[in-house]
Amino acid sequence: MTQSVTACLIIIGNEILSGRTQDTNLKHLALSLNELGVKLVHVRVIPDEERIIVETVNECRGSFDNVFTTGGIGPTHDDITADCIALAFQKRLIINQEIKEIIERREAPPEVMETRMRMARIPEGATLIQNPTGGPHGFQVENVFVLAGVPMVMQAMLSTITKERLGGGEPTRSLTVGAYLSEGQIGKKLGMIQEKHPDIDLGSYPFYNEDGYGTNLVMRGTDMVALKAIFEEVHQMILSFGVEPIKE
Structure with missing residues (x-):
């Protein structure tokens, strides 16, 4: 980081x-x-x-x-x-x-x-x-x-x-995408994406609503270019499971 x-x-x-x-x-x-x-x-x-x-x-x-x-x-x-x-x-x-x-x-x-x-x-x-x-x-x-x-x-x-x-620096920005997938399903691929982007914090946060269980994936960092790059990879990862991403 x-x-x-x-x-x-x-x-x-x-x-x-x-x-x-x-x-x-x-x-x-x-x-x-x-x-x-x-x-x-x-x-x-x-x-x-x-x-x-x-x-x-x-x-x-x-x-x-x-x-x-x-x-x-x-x-x-x-x-x-x-x-x-x-x-x-x-x-x-x-x-x-x-x-x-x-x-x-x-x-x-x-x-x-x-x-x-x-x-x-x-x-x-x-x-x-x-x-x-x-x-x-x-x-x-x-x-x-x-x-x-x-x-x-x-x-x-x-x-x-x-x-x-x-002595502040650049503010941290965040992008979020969700999916009706469990952390267990996406954990391995999520870890691989994080390893490729060490300057971005990638967190997973389970949720439950009337439509079922899912996970929100939150990306945080100071570089918007890097944020958008990891966001696209996470988006594609969700699609690879045959599931539509949930936009924030």
């Missing part, structure tokens, strides 16, 4: 692991990153525990081009992501003046303001990730991007991150 710019997502939150909250950020992040020429290749879901967060961030930032975290940057005691990122990079936490001013725009009693001010803490030297919703910003330290867990806010933050900032 041709080398691509990679990303890892670390979803932080006890509420995700307990099943109380269903994560919806992964799909949006994967699709958005693809358009920026970055391939999401790894995802982890971890609890709000300092040791685990620090170890996971340090492991992933050395293994992938970009690392994204979601969750844990709110105002409460269990929002410890900023603390953990600072520990991972061995930096001290500081109060960011720009975020502080954003928080102070909303009047509140002193004890509430003190709690909110936790969201102004970022590791020293971090770069801000703008928050178009008007709330506190996220931040970036080297190749680690720290985003909110609330989907609307996460999406807003992500929308401000440019392809250049991520």
Whole structure:
């Protein structure tokens, strides 16, 4: 396969692991990153525990081009992501003046303001990730991007991150064709086609509907010429079984 710019997502939150909250950020992040020429290749879901967060961030930032975290940057005691990122990079936490001013725009009693001010803490030297919703910003330290867990806010933050900032390449495109054939029937020929086209991901995904069992064949890659070439071979393979391909 041709080398691509990679990303890892670390979803932080006890509420995700307990099943109380269903994560919806992964799909949006994967699709958005693809358009920026970055391939999401790894995802982890971890609890709000300092040791685990620090170890996971340090492991992933050395293994992938970009690392994204979601969750844990709110105002409460269990929002410890900023603390953990600072520990991972061995930096001290500081109060960011720009975020502080954003928080102070909303009047509140002193004890509430003190709690909110936790969201102004970022590791020293971090770069801000703008928050178009008007709330506190996220931040970036080297190749680690720290985003909110609330989907609307996460999406807003992500929308401000440019392809250049991520070092993105060409976006991955896909072509799909289906057939009322089982994976067992087409497996050998499919493997032979994949061997001829190592720069394209060729996946098979079974389905069932009122007309019977079948398989969708999905081809993904950055080169449309190569994609069309493998698509034609897959199309001809389906016809060789005496079956009409199902167009997407």
